[in-house]
Amino acid sequence: MKRVYIETYGCQMNVADSELMFGLLGGAGYARADDPAEADVMLVNTCAVRDNAEQRVIGRMGELQRHKRPGDVLGVVGCMAQRLGPALLERVPRVDLVVGPDAYRNLADLIGLAGAGRRVSDTSFRDWEHYEDVPPVREPGPTAFVTVQRGCDYRCTFCIVPYTRGAERSRRLADVVREVAELAASGTSEVTLLGQTVNSYHDGTHDFADLLRAVGAVGGIRRVRFTSPYPTEFTLRVVEAMEATAAVCEHVHLPVQSGSDAVLRRMLRRYTRRAYLEVVARLRAAIPGVTLSTDIIVGFPGETEAQFEETLSLIAEADFDDAYTFKYSAREGTPAVRLHDHVPDGVAAERLDRLIEVVRANARRKNAGRVGQVHEVLVERPARRGGLMLGRTRTNHLVLLDLPPSAAGEYHRCRLTGTTGSTFTGAVVTPTLAVL
């Protein structure tokens, strides 16, 4: 039996796509390898969102090709494969295979050709493709990603994703519910619904509000998360569904990108700072205790010091619990590369440092205030160090617990006993069983 190794970079959807590829290739007779040295096929599932993500992959390809024996296949899949296409075969001489996110159905055939010495690529878009008939092969555990929407119809001027993942399409609600029910039957109790603008989900009949209610009603599903929503798609219907669905967790990741209206306009984000803050207020009013995280880009073309300071002031005003912060990276083929007034790298780097400091200070302050609180924690997996287990609150805080590995999948009421500023230590207060 041939063995396939997949290394995954980038977003949660790439993690889910790698699980899909294990499913596709498992069906074609491939076993999974956890070590590239043992694999006949090595695939790197890539991200194209920023240049440094791509540079890391180029470097990694150099390392992986050392494991390549005659007849072995080294492939690049995912968004960077889609973006660069066959040019990647020129650029990295020992790569045999380049396959984009809509072409995974052909992966086994293409691997066969590559194994026979051909250098192959498939980067065609197939806007009907959901891989509906392909059961993903997941790491067993209490949590799972479920892709509900692929592609993106927004055109944020900085973003490469519409050009790497193609047009937006939603799976049918009944198909999503069936998959979630199967997951629940095999012991998963938390699902994260994935889509590029997940709350614009619409299958022709049902919208995201319907989806939340339906997934939340699946027996055995105790937690529902979703990522990433688009601010203006939080309609009253969606917020009401969140409110009415007990399983929906009290955490929303809500990318804002900038606190300046002028920058938001140049980014073609379809809201103002004020409209964003109204969405935040709506979520806070409907879902008591909800935590908020966000994505922010600094150094977007034309961003002035004053505009950057509007982003800084938004951290306190929106009172974010956490933020993923990025320096703008020009992506060839996106509209923003044609904008003038590129911000010098040193200026952008300095803004990033200042932003990170403000984000951290806000998170530290908020988290220090949470010590002593009691939260429901789902025990996920062993922590990297100290023989502890890692769990997560509904509000998406990580908690280290002194529990045995057999506790994975259990829900416990835990007191937060301390914080590093970002993660917590905790102690079980009333042991509860994972019986629903």
Ligand code: 5AD
């Ligand atoms: N440069 C920097 N950050 C980017 N992101 C998307 N495109 C770019 C880019 N060209 C960030 C956004 C998005 C997150 C996934 O990555 O903040 O929400």
